[in-house]
Every structure is written in structure tokens, then in C-alpha cells.
Amino acid sequence: MADDLRARLDAMSTADLVAVFRSRNVEEWRAEVFPLVEEILARRRVDVDGLKAARAMEFEKTEYAPVESVASFSTALEANLCRMALEEAQIRAWLSTEYLADVAPHLGLAIGVDVLVRKDAAEAAREVLASIKAGAAAMASEVEPCPKCQSDETDRLPATDRASTIGAGIVAGIPLPQHDWRWKCRSCGHQWE
Incomplete structure (x- = not known):
């Protein structure tokens, strides 16, 4: 033998x-x-x-360390953007259920895609995400003056197009919000696209 x-x-x-x-x-x-x-x-x-x-x-x-979820998103795209922001801040991050959300979007919406970091970096990751949410990393946006009163005190706001959302829901089988942008003047209240 x-x-x-x-x-x-x-x-x-x-x-x-x-x-x-x-x-x-x-x-x-x-x-x-x-x-x-x-x-x-x-x-x-x-x-x-x-x-x-x-x-x-x-x-x-080989380094094994426990991980912790610091954020959860409904799509893999949003979770990847978060992961990239953390890695830009020198914090290693991974995603859970990323591919499940791509293959079955309705499950991604239901269970989410978690952004995972090592436990010892979780607090720093949360601080980075809080600063991003507060607008610390936001790009300066252009100001469009109000066409009615010429004021520079305007805001760019998301506007959901309900007809497109319903149409996309009929075609895709699930409602997919269709966003557009509109402007609103803080001085006179006028709104435009």
C-alpha cells in the first residue's frame, strides 16, 4: 500500500x-x-x-480581528461609496451582502448592505461618517439666482418624479424612485427646475 x-x-x-x-x-x-x-x-x-x-x-x-457594522445602506452602490470614503481616511472597510443586493435588489432593500470595519477602528469610522454627513467633505455648490427676485439665497432640493417612479415600478416590478432637482428661493419662495 x-x-x-x-x-x-x-x-x-x-x-x-x-x-x-x-x-x-x-x-x-x-x-x-x-x-x-x-x-x-x-x-x-x-x-x-x-x-x-x-x-x-x-x-x-494572517490577521484575524472582529469586525463591527458602522453603517447600513439599501444599495451596494451607496455602501461602496461609504467604504471608499472610509478607505480614503485610511480605515479598512468591507461590505456584507454586497452581491446579494446586486442580484436581488428587493433583498438589499430589506436587509441592507452593511459597512464593516475592525472593532478598534469603529469609533474613528463613525466620526468620519458623521463629518461627511455634516457636510465637511461636501463640494461647494454653485448658486443659481432666483429668476423672479434675483436673490442668491436659493437651495437646490431633490424632487421625486412620481409618474416616473410609478412607471419604473410597473416595468421593473418594484418601485424605483426617480429623482430630479429643483431650486427654491428662500427670499420669495419661488420654485423652478
């Missing part, structure tokens, strides 16, 4: 043997395979000690 196993391993390519040696997958291979693989690789002049050192370094580099 041992000779048959040795013959099968000898027939394998060096690259395949290195893969077996590096993975040490005991679910795929019996325990007695690994010393034989090491012996065959040494006979083929492969640096077995170097492979052992590289394998040890792989495990040393």
Missing part, C-alpha cells in the same frame, strides 16, 4: 507536490502523505526548508 502511494506521488508533477505540501489539507490527503511528499521534493532538489518557512510566514501574516 505504501509503495503504491509512493508511486502515485512520484508520478505527480513537482508543482502539484508543492501545492500538496503547502496546503497540508488533511481532508484531501492522509497524514502519511506529507512526509512522503517532503522526501520526494527533497530528492527533486526542491528547497523544502524554504517552503516550510514560506508556509509559516503565510500564517504569521
Whole structure:
């Protein structure tokens, strides 16, 4: 039996043997395979000690740390924008259920896409997100004067187009809000698009 196993391993390519040696997958291979693989690789002049050192370094580099959700969004797009903002602030972030929200948008709306960071960076991430929400990172917007009174005290506001939302809901099967923008004058109350 041992000779048959040795013959099968000898027939394998060096690259395949290195893969077996590096993975040490005991679910795929019996325990007695690994010393034989090491012996065959040494006979083929492969640096077995170097492979052992590289394998040890792989495990040393692996960092496992608990993560925490700092925000939740209904779409993967919004969650990715949040993740990118956090990474711009040097905070590593990951998304949960990102692909589920892409494949089944109604589930994304129901369960959301969470933005995850390591627990030790959660407070800093929340501060970054709060500053963004407060407008610290907002771009200066252009001011459009009121066409009625010429005042510069105007606001650009989102306006939901109900007809388009209903039409998109009929076509897509779920209501997808269609946003447009309108302007409103704080001085005289006039509104325009």
C-alpha cells in the first residue's frame, strides 16, 4: 500500500507536490502523505526548508480581528461609496451582502448592505461618517439666482418624479424612485427646475 502511494506521488508533477505540501489539507490527503511528499521534493532538489518557512510566514501574516457594522445602506452602490470614503481616511472597510443586493435588489432593500470595519477602528469610522454627513467633505455648490427676485439665497432640493417612479415600478416590478432637482428661493419662495 505504501509503495503504491509512493508511486502515485512520484508520478505527480513537482508543482502539484508543492501545492500538496503547502496546503497540508488533511481532508484531501492522509497524514502519511506529507512526509512522503517532503522526501520526494527533497530528492527533486526542491528547497523544502524554504517552503516550510514560506508556509509559516503565510500564517504569521494572517490577521484575524472582529469586525463591527458602522453603517447600513439599501444599495451596494451607496455602501461602496461609504467604504471608499472610509478607505480614503485610511480605515479598512468591507461590505456584507454586497452581491446579494446586486442580484436581488428587493433583498438589499430589506436587509441592507452593511459597512464593516475592525472593532478598534469603529469609533474613528463613525466620526468620519458623521463629518461627511455634516457636510465637511461636501463640494461647494454653485448658486443659481432666483429668476423672479434675483436673490442668491436659493437651495437646490431633490424632487421625486412620481409618474416616473410609478412607471419604473410597473416595468421593473418594484418601485424605483426617480429623482430630479429643483431650486427654491428662500427670499420669495419661488420654485423652478
